Amino acid sequence: MTEQLFDIAQLSFSYGNREVLREIDLSIGRGDFVGVIGPNGVGKSTLLHLMSGWLKPRSGSVAYKGRTVGEWPRRAFAQQVGVVAQHEEGLFPFTAEEVVLMGRYAHQAALAGFDNPEDHAIARGVLELVGLKGMEKRRLAELSGGERQRVFIARALAQCPEVLLLDEPTSSLDLSFQRDVFRLLERLNREHALTVFVVTHDINLAALFCRTLIVMGGKTIRAQGAPRDLLRQDLLQDVYHTPIDVLTSGDGTPVVVLRK
């Protein structure tokens, strides 16, 4: 019996008059590895931001461990839920290490002064995990888009969360780092029961690593299940409004390709 972490019930959301999500129901249990796919503008990122508490539901509810997300003290929530979002602003000349150390904020005492040796140990460690060893003192502006993205993943890992919510974490990474990021997530999921909820455009990557896929379309969840059962031509063509073929790779994983 797995513990339920997120309980989403009858969740609706609108930006002004534009409705984005309509009456969504969803549960995420501890240890789940969930990928969310679907075309642009169906509310994938919105769903993630309702779970992170950045957006407030128009109606319905999002609860984490039985308590409405908006009612969680920010610090306590951030000790358990890490987020890698799509857009980061960065104006000041912070170094990679400084940015990752900020992930320790929720675990530090209110007037802690400077980061303690444990914070530094964790920051160095997660930077190494995402392949940025030796880049600690680089300023954010001196890093490539992909390296910056990995800094933000490292910062979320530095939160030592139980759940990681990721919004397009691999969009600016090349192939090998896309695989590396997902392999890292998979290991954390398998060996440390890290719950992963990842929004992605890359159906094939999601199919390779996620145990559960959620297909979104038309403001709601169209289907949910294991990649092998879920990635059917009829469903995907319907959701994406595009001619699509579903092939099968050597190990039985479905592969989605565009048709001309």
Add this chain to the structure above:
Amino acid sequence: MTESAGETGKLVFPPQTPTEALAAPVAWRRALAAWGALALLALAAVALSPLVGSTNIDLLRAWGIGVAAGEENIDAAIFFTARLPRVLFGLLAGASLSVAGATYQALLRNDLAEPFTLGVAGGASVGALLALNFLPITVSPLAAPGLALAFAGVAVALLYGLTRLRGPRSSPATLILAGVTMNFLFGAAILLIQYISDPYQTMAIVRWLMGGLDVTSYRVCAVAAVLLVVGGGILIAHARPLNLLALGDMTAHHLGVPVERTRLVALAVSSALAAFVVAFAGPIGFVGLLVPHVLRRLVGADHRILLPATILGGGFFLVVCDSAARVLFAPSELPVGILTAFLGAPFFLWLLFRKG
């Protein structure tokens, strides 16, 4: 990239890298070195600046050494009555404006933001002038900072409301344009006040608007010092949330910062610090822009180090500027606001166009 953890065996998480055990003391050492150096500079400036001015004075005589009993001690009068309070207020004003500027820049993620460019100083000026011109002299010394604070609050609330209206990613230039417009608006209000004032008052207003440290007393210094200790303390206590807010409201939220509350506290405190300075010294521009920028280059962007550094460095900077203003056109004295504007405006333009 997982090679360090090994492909076999369990991944260690959270990672432990004991070799970095020294990192925390290093941060403290770096901070103390920076603060110490700046404190020494500020101290030296305060010690030497009272000697500088249109009249030469003798430090020994000022302290009563070599002055015969009953002899009138002009040196002491100039030193203790005219110059020392001015220097002390310069120190406190520079510190307040700089730490307010650094805070605005982090909160608004805009390195062009400071009390003057945002129109906060303009708002405070209107409030102070209303009190100084239309209230009886018995209440105006108290009412001036109060109304300055109220109008600064109006300016901040307007700016903040406008940026919220535009959404989270309104461009830095938009905010500064709003600040410039705010300055036009408050400028018009000031012109109106001048227009309905008598000629003598108008002259006083014009002089006040140049921004000077000469109208001050030990009592004002004491209040400014208390405000700086309390306000600066609150801001420094928020240094880590400010670091996170500098990365974006959403990021700060995700990392555990109560964004709205933190921003409200920091905006209110920094605006109060700036408004108090304006109420007595008039709008002294660009100090809150120049000082945080230079110091960010020197000590880094971490507000835990930067905010105390801006307090010390800001005080030093304004005292030095005011000393220069006293001697540049000796025997007449230049209001320091004119000097900081001549220094700051080109710097502001450079910042604006560097971005491309």
